[in-house]
Amino acid sequence: MINLDNMYKDSEWRDDPNAPDDFTILIDGDHGWFNALFSTAGGTDPKPTVLLLHGFPGNEKNLDLMQALRRCGFNVLTFNYSGSWGSAGDFLFANVLDDTKTALQFVKDHAEEYHVDLNNIFIVGHSMGGFSTLHTTADCDGIKGSIAMAPYDFGRQYKLGIENGGEDWDNIHELIDGGVLQLVTDYDTLMTELKEHPEYNVDTKAGILAGKPLMIIGAEFDTCAVVKNHGEYLANCIREYDPADFEYQCIPSNHSFVDKRLTLAEMVAKKLASWVD
Numbered sequence: 001m002i003n004l005d006n007m008y009k010d011s012e013w014r015d016d017p018n019a020p021d022d023f024t025i026l027i028d029g030d031h032g033w034f035n036a037l038f039s040t041a042g043g044t045d046p047k048p049t050v051l052l053l054h055g056f057p058g059n060e061k062n063l064d065l066m067q068a069l070r071r072c073g074f075n076v077l078t079f080n081y082s083g084s085w086g087s088a089g090d091f092l093f094a095n096v097l098d099d100t101k102t103a104l105q106f107v108k109d110h111a112e113e114y115h116v117d118l119n120n121i122f123i124v125g126h127s128m129g130g131f132s133t134l135h136t137t138a139d140c141d142g143i144k145g146s147i148a149m150a151p152y153d154f155g156r157q158y159k160l161g162i163e164n165g166g167e168d169w170d171n172i173h174e175l176i177d178g179g180v181l182q183l184v185t186d187y188d189t190l191m192t193e194l195k196e197h198p199e200y201n202v203d204t205k206a207g208i209l210a211g212k213p214l215m216i217i218g219a220e221f222d223t224c225a226v227v228k229n230h231g232e233y234l235a236n237c238i239r240e241y242d243p244a245d246f247e248y249q250c251i252p253s254n255h256s257f258v259d260k261r262l263t264l265a266e267m268v269a270k271k272l273a274s275w276v277d
Contacts, residue, residue, distance in 0.1 A: 002073040029102040032088025036079035046117035049075040055127025057179040068265040083184035091183040138205035145213035145275035152225040155200030203237040210241030218250040
């Protein structure tokens with residue numbers, strides 16, 4: 001049972017063998033093993049479960065959000081994509097999308113072991129994680145609802161950079177140039193990948209996303225995923241298809257919502273809870 005009031009409360013499980021726990025997992029993906037952490041809410045009944053996706057290159061992992069959701073009664077699985085933070089293989093945007101789908105299937109395949117409610121599986125992603133959240137939601141079944149926080153559409157930003165130059169080019173160039181230092185990849189590889197894959201533009205899937213339970217949360221003062229080019233733009237694309245269960249909200253904060261973490265956690269938890277059967 002989801003209880004939003006528990007977000008700010010510690011619990012007393014003591015030595016209960018079914019207490020909340022953290023499980024370090026190596027998930028066997030198409031590009032090698034990648035590291036995952038499965039945080040379970042405790043108890044033996046099936047729990048709504050969230051796949052939590054971090055951004056590029058992964059310095060901000062939103063683990064405070066993971067803990068807040070767990071206290072409310074959600075299981076949460078988070079992981080490091082191939083070629084990032086010790087996970088095997090190379091880092092590519094294609095691999096980010098593949099790994100997300102692999103992790104989603106892992107949750108489904110191990111539902112009994114980790115007490116997963118198969119009818120209530122959600123995806124929540126930040127920045128590049130929002131990019132993967134939106135693509136995965138469009139491509140996969142079995143997702144009850146999805147939330148993209150300050151989503152960064154790599155396909156669209158690359159296109160804007162090529163067409164407009166200036167600040168639009170500096171945005172994608174500086175992000176990738178700095179991020180590759182912490183990943184198993186290089187600048188030319190990722191820029192070539194974006195050039196060769198215009199289908200990475202999330203707006204190409206706006207019609208599909210309009211038929212899904214979805215929330216996009218933008219950050220008003222975001223200088224990375226600038227809302228007019230990312231969150232707000234995507235929201236407007238989706239609205240053109242008259243979506244049945246879509247919501248866009250904008251928080252007055254920066255890309256990582258650094259001064260609005262409690263606001264963000266409450267917004268995400270409340271929305272997820274509204275989708276739980």
